[in-house]
Amino acid sequence: MPHWTRNIQGLFNLFLESHCLLCDRATPTEFCLDCTRQLQKCQLTRPHYLEQQQLPIFVWGNYQGTLKRAISSLKYENQPTIARPLGNWLAEAWLNSPFANRQVIVVPIPLHPTRQKQRGYNQAALIGEHFCSVTGLKLHELGLTRQKDTAAQFNLSPQQRHENLNKAFGLGAEFCHHRPVKPVLLIDDIYTTGATASFAAKVLQQEGIAVAGLVAIATSQRHNKA
Numbered sequence: 492m493p494h495w496t497r498n499i500q501g502l503f504n505l506f507l508e509s510h511c512l513l514c515d516r517a518t519p520t521e522f523c524l525d526c527t528r529q530l531q532k533c534q535l536t537r538p539h540y541l542e543q544q545q546l547p548i549f550v551w552g553n554y555q556g557t558l559k560r561a562i563s564s565l566k567y568e569n570q571p572t573i574a575r576p577l578g579n580w581l582a583e584a585w586l587n588s589p590f591a592n593r594q595v596i597v598v599p600i601p602l603h604p605t606r607q608k609q610r611g612y613n614q615a616a617l618i619g620e621h622f623c624s625v626t627g628l629k630l631h632e633l634g635l636t637r638q639k640d641t642a643a644q645f646n647l648s649p650q651q652r653h654e655n656l657n658k659a660f661g662l663g664a665e666f667c668h669h670r671p672v673k674p675v676l677l678i679d680d681i682y683t684t685g686a687t688a689s690f691a692a693k694v695l696q697q698e699g700i701a702v703a704g705l706v707a708i709a710t711s712q713r714h715n716k717a
């Protein structure tokens with residue numbers, strides 16, 4: 492960024508009086524230094540740790556503490572700008588991983604249209620936008636569609652989760668007429684049991700579209716940082 496652009500940006504920030512999206516302290520960026528430090532404490536030192544799963548998974552951090560608060564704020568407190576730093580950090584971790592040169596296209600896990608209308612945006616698609624702007628990968632926001640408004644998965648048994656997710660996803664408008672040649676990398680905010688990711692992957696695979704794996708900001712499965 493040229494020097495003069497930085498100065499103008501600085502002036503704008505002064506006038507806008509930006510505040511940290513988590514603690515409201517004055518800061519020129521989305522998060523203040525203290526919250527940034529707290530968030531980075533949640534980062535896994537080996538984000539590709541989960542690559543041995545049936546569907547390879549790449550996550551940035553543990554779903555806990557400040558990172559849990561940031562994701563919750565992004566989803567439930569109308570704070571879409573939180574997607575930018577999170578998407579950027581995920582992208583930087585990806586670019587520093589052995590997968591950096593993979594030729595893939597990115598598809599967000601979709602929300603049901605009713606829920607997306609209520610929220611105003613799909614947080615996975617926003618994270619995907621920022622992830623793609625840093626990695627240079629192409630985002631296909633309409634690669635998948637959500638046909639069923641599935642209830643929150645949190646308190647369901649594995650059997651109930653399975654029933655809930657069965658037929659939840661369909662092939663999106665973008666891929667109905669033109670199947671992609673490159674494998675799909677799914678992107679979501681949180682990786683929990685893997686049920687959502689595997690049902691979404693199954694829809695693509697049944698249509699002959701390869702799925703490279705899933706990237707997510709955080710996992711609720713407990714993992715060592717080493």
Ligand SMILES: [Zn+2]
Nearest residue numbers: 511514523526
């Ligand atoms: Zn803060």
